[in-house]
Structures are given as structure tokens and as C-alpha cells.
Amino acid sequence: NAGVTQTPKFQVLKTGQSMTLQCAQDMNHNSMYWYRQDPGMGLRLIYYSASEGTTDKGEVPNGYNVSRLNKREFSLRLESAAPSQTSVYFCASSDTGLSSGNTIYFGEGSWLTVV
Amino acid sequence: QKEVEQNSGPLSVPEGAIASLNCTYSDRGSQSFFWYRQYSGKSPELIMFIYSNGDKEDGRFTAQLNKASQYVSLLIRDSQPSDSATYLCAVAQAAGNKLTFGGGTRVLVKP
Numbered sequence: 001n002a003g004v005t006q007t008p009k010f011q012v013l014k015t016g017q018s019m020t021l022q023c024a025q026d027m028n029h030n031s032m033y034w035y036r037q038d039p040g041m042g043l044r045l046i047y048y049s050a051s052e053g054t055t056d057k058g059e060v061p062n063g064y065n066v067s068r069l070n071k072r073e074f075s076l077r078l079e080s081a082a083p084s085q086t087s088v089y090f091c092a093s094s095d096t097g098l099s100s101g102n103t104i105y106f107g108e109g110s111w112l113t114v115v
Numbered sequence: 116q117k118e119v120e121q122n123s124g125p126l127s128v129p130e131g132a133i134a135s136l137n138c139t140y141s142d143r144g145s146q147s148f149f150w151y152r153q154y155s156g157k158s159p160e161l162i163m164f165i166y167s168n169g170d171k172e173d174g175r176f177t178a179q180l181n182k183a184s185q186y187v188s189l190l191i192r193d194s195q196p197s198d199s200a201t202y203l204c205a206v207a208q209a210a211g212n213k214l215t216f217g218g219g220t221r222v223l224v225k226p
Contacts, residue, residue, distance in 0.1 A: 033213065
């Protein structure tokens with residue numbers, strides 16, 4: 001029962017390098033999300049995908065791109081990494097209907113350091 | 116002003132006492148409210164959700180919602196050292212299937 005799986009768990013990048021964080025869920029959820037978490041800032045939404053084929057910007061989308069590859073997979077790409085993107089990244093998924101009590105399930109997180 | 120506000124803490128409580136956490140939100144259209152617990156180095160896990168005014172109890176946890184005053188609170192009764200964690204408040208708006216999180220309150224339960 002994997003739930004939400006994201007890779008890699010740890011990554012160190014040099015400024016200007018690119019990389020893709022991969023995420024897959026096996027709960028047949030329609031919606032998927034990428035959040036970043038910085039000390040004292042809580043979780044901030046980068047991008048989300050309400051359903052397969054759609055993506056929307058969240059609070060902090062600059063410097064990131066996403067791809068909803070299919071219903072299971074939602075990737076996050078850093079095209080030119082910057083030190084300000086050093087953070088913990090969480091992928092998450094949910095069924096439609098958060099306003100009626102469905103909840104978000106999180107992956108284990110990816111620790112990214114940009115030097 | 117952030118959309119969801121929490122006191123960052125730390126909130127220090129003795130073992131066996133009640134821990135009281137508060138969260139305020141700015142969007143009056145918010146529909147559902149969630150409390151997540153996050154241990155250091157781990158991902159958030161859901162504790163409670165509430166969408167009706169009043170209290171909702173689940174074991175040692177009670178969530179309280181007051182939509183008119185735009186706040187939601189979490190009470191942890193008989194606090195245990197294992198309750199030491201950061202508690203995140205999250206709000207679901209009516210439009211869009213997404214959650215907005217507060218900055219979290221760190222709770223320390225001392226034996």
C-alpha cells in the first residue's frame with residue numbers, strides 16, 4: 001500500500017542545474033499537488049492539478065514547471081535551480097471534494113539543497 | 116496578511132495537561148478545516164477535519180470551529196510526550212480543490 005511515492009528523497013544541485021522531482025499515487029485520486037515547506041512558513045502550494053490534463057499555479061509557482069503525465073503521475077521540474085529553491089518538497093494527492101471533507105495524502109518528502 | 120495564521124510557538128505544556136492551539140483564516144468562503152500533525156523530518160498526517168460550527172471530538176482531540184469569528188482551534192487533552200510535534204491548520208476554499216496551510220504551531224509536551 002504505497003500511497004504517494006516521490007523521488008528522489010535527497011538531492012544536492014548546483015545553481016543553474018535542472019532536475020525533475022517525480023511523484024506517483026496509487027489511490028486513483030483525481031487531484032495532485034506540489035508543496036514546498038520552509039522553516040516557519042508552513043506548506044506553500046507551488047502547482048496543483050485538479051484532474052488529469054489540467055494544471056494550475058499555486059502561491060509560489062515562479063521557477064517551476066509541472067507535468068500531469070497521467071492520472072497517477074505528477075512531476076515538478078526546476079529548470080535553473082537557485083539557492084532560494086532549497087526546501088523540502090511534498091507531493092500530495094486527494095480525491096475531489098476537499099470542501100466536503102476529503103483529505104490530502106502526502107508523500108514522504110524530497111529534501112533539495114541548491115548550492 | 117497571510118490567509119491562514121497560527122502562532123508559531125513553541126507551546127510548552129506539562130504531560131497530562133490540555134494543549135490549546137488556535138488558527139484564524141481570512142477567506143469567509145472557506146468550507147472545510149483540517150488539522151495535521153507533523154513530526155520533525157516527516158510528512159504531515161491528518162488528525163481531524165471539521166466543516167460545521169461547533170465542536171468535533173475524536174479521542175483526545177477536539178476541533179472547534181467558529182465561522183462567524185473565522186477561527187478554528189484544536190484541543191489536545193491529556194497531552195503526552197508523543198504529542199510533541201508541529202500542528203498545521205489547513206483551510207479548503209469553496210472554489211478549487213486545494214488546501215491553504217498556516218505556518219504551524221510547535222508543541223512541546225514535557226514529562
